[in-house]
Amino acid sequence: MTGIAVLGTGRIGRMHAENIAAHPRARLAGVYDIHAPAAAEVAAQLGVPQFDSVEAAxxxxxxxxxxxxxxxxxxxxxxxxxxxxxxxxxxxxxxxLSLDRVNACATKIAGTSLPIMLGFVRRFDSGHAGVRHAIESGRIGELHQVTITSRDPGMAPDAYIEASGGIFRDMTIHDFDMARFILGEEVTEVSATGSRLVDPALMQRCDDYDTVTVVLKTESGKQAIITNSRRAVYGYDQRVEAFGSAGMAISENRTLDQVRLYGAEFTDRAAPLKNFFIDRYADAFAAEIGAFVDAIEQGKPVPVGFEDGRQALLLAEAAILSAAEGRTVAIREIG
Ligand SMILES: NC(=O)c1ccc[n+]([C@@H]2O[C@H](COP(=O)([O-])OP(=O)(O)OC[C@H]3O[C@@H](n4cnc5c(N)ncnc54)[C@H](O)[C@@H]3O)[C@@H](O)[C@H]2O)c1
Structure with a gap:
């Protein structure tokens, strides 16, 4: 049993702690949060120790x-x-949020053989992973285009947006990683544009966008298009499509149930979309813990690592520059 401590028991840390506690090959070794009551609540709920410092953990x-x-x-x-x-x-x-800080961290930990995995959870979604599998197994021929739609159900609180580092580093970062995962090769060019359509005043104040489109291109000419909005009134819109020379693979949205209703005045009426990332990606978050435990116990490489985190941030920096200057940015400009 791999003993895992959770550092930070806020919104997502609490969920991870529950998933670790529920995993058959993991043991929740304890929790720590700088805000002690947050950790105390999780420790009491799950019956595990609360550490009083990072050093103690x-x-x-x-x-x-x-x-x-x-x-x-x-x-x-x-x-x-x-x-x-x-x-x-x-x-x-x-x-x-800073590429310089990420690079300094990479230098400091260089040479370690410890598994270091990044929480790009969407890679563990069975639908999105199925699209990648369809490409790898030749089902859609040669990959030409990837389309990623990622829209939040509603605007996050102002304080969150203000501290987020901007939509490209905060939200699109998941889609940059998804694009790299599905494309299967590195992106060399980024073109991005942003608008202030959902909450123009807040976006103006934060020098940010709430609505963005990004086009990525690889050396061999494969393309990926990402569309993001901070607000989709119909719920959490998460779709991935891969188009190739011999077909197409689509990972669709998840609705609250699987029932489709047909009546005299409507067809194919479905339940609303899952509205919260923890619900939409619940299976993926659990699978992520399994992959981490496998990497530790079986000495397997982590499926998504530190360099993937750095590459996604490079794409975010390129998109920020592209949107600001209204031109295509080569990744080699970012370094
Ligand atoms: N993978 C995903 O889909 C996803 C989704 C949401 C958030 N996140 C990421 O998870 C992280 C946490 O997000 P959240 O929404 O849970 O935030 P949150 O604010 O709800 O929780 C953060 C917690 O960290 C604690 N904390 C702050 N400094 C600490 C320290 N030095 N040591 C220990 N604890 C400390 C805070 O007290 C708080 O309880 C962020 O980096 C965010 O980008 C990822």
Whole structure:
């Protein structure tokens, strides 16, 4: 049984703690949050120890690995501390909002053989992974285009948006990783555009966008198109489509149930979409823990690692520059 401590028990850390506790090959070794009552509540609910510091968690012989689910600004420091303590890591995205800080962290942990996995959970969604599998198994021929639609059900609170680092680093980062996953090769060019259509005043204040479209291109000419909105009134819109020389593969939205109704005045009426990322990707979050435990126990490579986190941030930086300057940006410009 792999003992995993959760660092940061907010919205997502609490869910990860529950998933670890429920996993047959993992043991929740304890929880820590800088805001002690948050950790106390999870520790009491799941019957596990509450650590009183990061250092105490990392010093515990019961802890083989850590799941970093604290605020983004703490991730790079906690990765460095955890590597120094010899613990395997599953870190929530993004590694950091600054590419320089991510690069400094990469230098500091270079050469470690510890598993370091990034929480790009969508790779573990059976639908999205099925699209990748269809490509790998030749079912759609040669891949030409990928279309990723990712729209949040509603605007996050102002304070969240203000601290998010902007839509490309905060939200599109998942889609940059999904594009790399589905394309199966590195992106060389990025063209992005952004608009302020949902909450223009807030976006103006934050120098951010709420509505963006990004076009990515690889060396061989494969294309990916990403569309994001901070608000879709019909729910959490998450679709991935791959188009190739011999066909197409689509990962569709998830509705609250699988029933389709037909009547005299309507056809194919479905329940609303799942509205919250924790519900929509519940299976994927559980599978992510399984993949992490496999990497630790079986010495397998992590399916998505630190460099994937760095590459996604590179694409975000390229998109920010592209949208600001209204031109296509080559990834080599970002470095
Ligand atoms: N994979 C995904 O789909 C996904 C979704 C949401 C959030 N996230 C990421 O997860 C992270 C947490 O997001 P959230 O929505 O749970 O935020 P949150 O604000 O609800 O929780 C963050 C928690 O971290 C704690 N914390 C802050 N500094 C700490 C430190 N030094 N040590 C320990 N705990 C500390 C806070 O007290 C808080 O309880 C963010 O990096 C976010 O980008 C990923």
């Amino acid at each position: 990392l010093a515990s012989a019961e802890v083989d690995a850590v799941l970093i689910a604290s605020s983004t600004a703490t991730h790079a420091d906690l990765i460095e501390q955890s590597v120094a303590a010899g613990k395997a890591i599953l870190c929530e995205k993004p590694i950091d």
